[in-house]
Structures are given as C-alpha cells and as structure tokens.
Amino acid sequence: MAERRLGIIMNGVTGRMGTNQHLVRSILEIRNEGGLPLKDGTRVVPDPILVGRNEDKLRRLAQRYEVARWTTDLDGALADKKDEVFFDAASTQLRAGLVKKAIAAGKHVYVEKPTADTFEDAYEIYKLAEKAGIKHGVVQDKVYLPGLRKLKMLLEAGFFGRILSVRIDFGYWVFEGDLQPIQRPSWNYRKKDGGGLILDMIPHWQYVIGQTFGDIKSLVCHAVNDIPKRWDENGEAFAADTDDSAYAILQLANGITAQINFSWCVRVRRDDLVTFKVDGTKGSAVAGLHDCWTQANVNTPRPIWNPDARVNADYFADWQLMPDTQAFTNAFRIEWEMFIRHLFGEGEWRHGLLEGAKGLQLVEAAHRSNRERKWIDLEKLA
Numbered sequence: 001m002a003e004r005r006l007g008i009i010m011n012g013v014t015g016r017m018g019t020n021q022h023l024v025r026s027i028l029e030i031r032n033e034g035g036l037p038l039k040d041g042t043r044v045v046p047d048p049i050l051v052g053r054n055e056d057k058l059r060r061l062a063q064r065y066e067v068a069r070w071t072t073d074l075d076g077a078l079a080d081k082k083d084e085v086f087f088d089a090a091s092t093q094l095r096a097g098l099v100k101k102a103i104a105a106g107k108h109v110y111v112e113k114p115t116a117d118t119f120e121d122a123y124e125i126y127k128l129a130e131k132a133g134i135k136h137g138v139v140q141d142k143v144y145l146p147g148l149r150k151l152k153m154l155l156e157a158g159f160f161g162r163i164l165s166v167r168i169d170f171g172y173w174v175f176e177g178d179l180q181p182i183q184r185p186s187w188n189y190r191k192k193d194g195g196g197l198i199l200d201m202i203p204h205w206q207y208v209i210g211q212t213f214g215d216i217k218s219l220v221c222h223a224v225n226d227i228p229k230r231w232d233e234n235g236e237a238f239a240a241d242t243d244d245s246a247y248a249i250l251q252l253a254n255g256i257t258a259q260i261n262f263s264w265c266v267r268v269r270r271d272d273l274v275t276f277k278v279d280g281t282k283g284s285a286v287a288g289l290h291d292c293w294t295q296a297n298v299n300t301p302r303p304i305w306n307p308d309a310r311v312n313a314d315y316f317a318d319w320q321l322m323p324d325t326q327a328f329t330n331a332f333r334i335e336w337e338m339f340i341r342h343l344f345g346e347g348e349w350r351h352g353l354l355e356g357a358k359g360l361q362l363v364e365a366a367h368r369s370n371r372e373r374k375w376i377d378l379e380k381l382a
C-alpha cells in the first residue's frame, strides 16, 4: 500500500488543547493506526514537528509520545519546504500574525478558534489564504460531538416540525485558585492576554448555531465580570478583568430565536456542562456532549399549573434517551481527518477561515451590544 508523508508544524502543542486533543487524540492516533486512507488506498501518514518556546517541555512531550522532531525555532520550521501544514493551538492573541507568516511561507493552515482576536485580522487572514491559494481551516469541533450529531439526525429526520427556539446553557464553576487550583489557564481571565468568555465561547456558538439551525441575523448580549480576582498557575493573585458570564439572545434569519446563557461562574444542575435544547411544534430535544434526549408531541405530558399542590413529578423521566448506534470518534480527530482529506481534494470541507471570521464578527457584535446596550444586526459576509 502506498504511503504519503504529511509534514505538520504543530505550534503551541505543549498547551492543553494542543497536547490532548490535537497531538495525542488526533495526529498520533492517525499516525499510530498507519495513516489516513485516501480513496485510492494511499495512506497519509502525519509526521508532526512540535513547536513551542520551552525546550524542556517540548523534549519531554516528544519523548513521552515518541515524536522524533521538535524545535523552538518556528521560523526555521516554516522555512522547511518538506513540512506543508502549519497548525496553531497557542494562545489566541498571537494567532493572526503566525498565520500570516505561515501563508507567506506557502503552508496550508489549520488553527484553533478564535482565528484572531479581532474581526479585521480574522477576515484579513481569510483573504490572504484565498489569495495565496492554500487550503485553510479552523477548529469547529463541537458540531462533531456525539450529542450534536444526534441532534443533527433529529433535524434531518424532521423530528422537530417547525423549530421555534434553541436554548444553549453552558457553564461550570471555574475555581478562583485560592482554595483550590484553577482548572483552566489563567490567561483566559486577563484581557491583555486575549482572555474573556465572549472571545472564547461565541466563536463556538456561532458555528454551532449557523451550521445546525441557520444564519444569525441579529443579537443582543449582556456580559458581566463576576469574579474580579483570581489566582494564577503559581498561586499569585491577579486582577481578572474580563467578562466571565454572558447572556445573549439571537434572531436567526429563518425566524428561530436562540438564547445562550454562558458562564464560568455557575454550578451545574442540568444534564451536562453544556446543553442544547430545541423546541419545535412536533417535538423537543436536549443534547449534551454525548447524549440526547427527546420528547415527541405525542409523548408530551399534560402539565397543569397549580402552585398550591405539590406535584411529585419527575419531569426528566418524560424524556427518551437516544441510543448510541455507532462508535463515536473524538470530535477533533474527525475534523483533522476531514482537513487532511480536503488537502488531497477529497470530501466536504466547510470549516475554512471565512467561517472563523464569522465567529469574530459575532464576538464583536456581542461586545458592541453589551457596550451600547442594544440589538446589533449582522452583515452577511462575502
């Protein structure tokens, strides 16, 4: 069987997402299974080079996972013609500049979300990528989560009838870092380092809603900085000066209303850390990360409002759990496989940098709505 090596420069790979999702669960799994088969049987075998700032961390990561190549010299890596793809999972603020360099070096680019920290930069790198004729993409993993794939199947089956509304409820308690160590990187809570809940999460909501339910027409958003003091990885106190809770309402072009509550300052009492609830005329569903529960019109109980009587009803028991009818591959890996196929002209690809720019457009609309306390209409991007 023919093999085709694919050299991938993986920048920021010692970080949380870079190591766990992209290196270990995606690229190395594909490599260790002998590569990704193309239609003609050729196997594309990823050959990553790990790039970062800390030599010691890189060496240990490379040794642990038996990766032969690593370097702290990004420019040197970009200059090597044998490596065709630039991937970035470093912190957000550096991204647009790195992507420009990579495009100038003739690389195909695939990057974590958000693709930049401003819409202007996000749109510029999309234009540059198109002009250079390279293949480009942004990580939009959430649509490949098992829960959302089940939701998508309900949509395709016409389960909902006419969809009326969508409710996204996201969040969990992120420890402040004084009593217990933090469980997210501290830069997420510093404005100057590219932190903030809206910048982090709105890009996800944009593509989940846009690609599942329809184009977003306008939004109103209220954001709050609930916890102004946190402690970092070294136990040092710092001013947490970004939004860490937000509340948005969106109108879709097709008339659906979507509502999003998202926060790093809420304690979980729902089915999952994120839930997507859809209500339609013929049925409703709630998807979490893995599971999806449905209630069809004909299975809907008759609620009677009577606050004077205690009703010992288990409202959760009125929902039916959708079965796992297939093995679900890791969502990041699914998208990597699609991107690699796209590099070789195969399969569908709908996660280009224009989609990334749409995320930043919604981020800026949310900030503006919050600042000016009003609804913002979104222009359709060309």
Ligand SMILES: NC(=O)c1ccc[n+]([C@@H]2O[C@H](COP(=O)([O-])OP(=O)(O)OC[C@H]3O[C@@H](n4cnc5c(N)ncnc54)[C@H](O)[C@@H]3O)[C@@H](O)[C@H]2O)c1
Residues within 6 Å of the ligand: 012, 013, 014, 015, 016, 017, 018, 052, 053, 089, 090, 091, 092, 094, 112, 113, 114, 139, 141, 185, 187, 200
């Ligand atoms: N798709 C998702 O679900 C998802 C989830 C979380 C984070 N992210 C995105 O992934 C990116 C990384 O987030 P994370 O949570 O892994 O953060 P992290 O802090 O764990 O990792 C960031 C990495 O960037 C590196 N880095 C920082 N400054 C650098 C510099 N000047 N030069 C080179 N490298 C530098 C760090 O050393 C680290 O390896 C962010 O853009 C974030 O928005 C995506």
